[in-house]
Amino acid sequence: MEQLRGLYPPLAAYDSGWLDTGDGHRIYWELSGNPQGKPALFLHGGPGGGISPSHRQLFDPQRYNVLLFDQRGCGRSKPHASLENNTTWHLVDDIERLRQMVGIDQWLVLGGSWGATLALAYAQTYPQQVSEMVLRGVFTLRQQELNWYYQDGASHIFPDKWAQVLSILSAEERKDVIAAYRQRLTSSDRQIQLEAAKLWSLWEGETVTLLPSSTAATFGEDEFALAFARIENHYFTHQGFLTSDDQLLKNVPLIRHIPAVIIHGRYDMVCRLQNAWDLAQAWPEAQLQIVEGAGHSTNEPGIQHHVILATDHFAGK
Structure with missing residues (x-):
């Protein structure tokens, strides 16, 4: 059997700060690795998930200079869980400001799940700024993808966990789960918000890995759940603020010249393998790596292995 690659050793950020967007947000960013190394950008999932120290460890610290940031409203960015001026295109602008800041x-660009969505949106807007792409757990924000995970699809694989999501909804509300949760997550009553946020967030935390994981409980922590659920639901209510259902697939010709690796778990229940397959069909130059025995999370050993192989490859190792 192939020896699986593990994370690089833990390392601290060598610089960090906040970017004032000028429209009410302060974006937390950090740089890690070698200041003279190959520039890289890490885009976290959610939207609303935030970065963690382990994300730095997906890159060889001797060869890469990596920028990570908490997207609007989550992690250490302020204001927490804010939906104001928070769209895909605000985030694309934030990324470009950060690139200019670093000089x-x-x-x-490496992104997983929603991070892959944002990576595609950014690259298609600024293709000249992207040298390579590593996309994990592809999510293109089509209505069929939202229906699969929030209406009728994954619910058949996890009926016990889906029952918890439905537990606070009336029979009528269950016809449109995203809309029903929108009402609660934007309520003026924090307790109503929090109850809905924890259920929404734990649904993902408990289905994101192939096998049950002890890390699922963190999805139910108050501050994380509020940002994660409110921001995700906000984006999904608005179909990612895209102009068409297939915008990200339709615009692949803008980025086909960019070397890319697409990594997707065979048994990903959050984002079906079909998503990655459809992207690869539109982008034949990209390398599609289907990971057997893996679900959605970067923490899946096989997923982590192939992500690190990809970053090593693009570093010239």
Whole structure:
């Protein structure tokens, strides 16, 4: 059997700060690795998930200079769980401001799940700024993808866990779960918000890995759940603020020249393998790596292995 690659050793950020967007948000960012290394950008999932120290460890610290940031409203960015001026295109603008702040021309972009969505949106807007792409757990925000995970699909694989999501909804509300949760997550009553946020967030935390994980409980922590659920639901209510259901697939010709690796778990229940397959069909130059025995999370050993192989490859190792 192939020896699986593990994370690089833990390391601290060598610089960090906040970017004032000028429209009410302060974006937390950090740089890690080698200041003279190959520039790279890490995009976290959710939207609303935030970065963690382990994300730094997906890159060789001797060869990469990596920027990570908490997207609007989550992690250490302020204001917490804010939906104001918080759209895909605000985030794309934030990324470009951060690139200019660091003072580099091009960077490798790595994104997983919603991070892959945002990576596609950014690259299609600024293709000249992206040197390579690593996309994990592909999510293109089509209505069929939202229906699968929040209406009728994954619910058949996890009926016991889906029952918890439905537990606070009336029979009528269950016809449109995203809309019903929108009402609660934007309520003026914090307790109503929090009850809905924990149920929404734990649904993902408990289905994101192939096998049950002890990390699922963190999805139910108050502050994380509020940002994660409110921001995700906000984006999904608005179909990611895209102009068409297939915008990200339709615009693949804008980025086909960019070297790319697409990594997807065979048994990903959050984002079906079909998503990655459809992207690869539109982008034949990209390398599609289907990971057997893996679900959705970067923490899946096989997923982690292939992500690190990809970053090593693009570092010239």
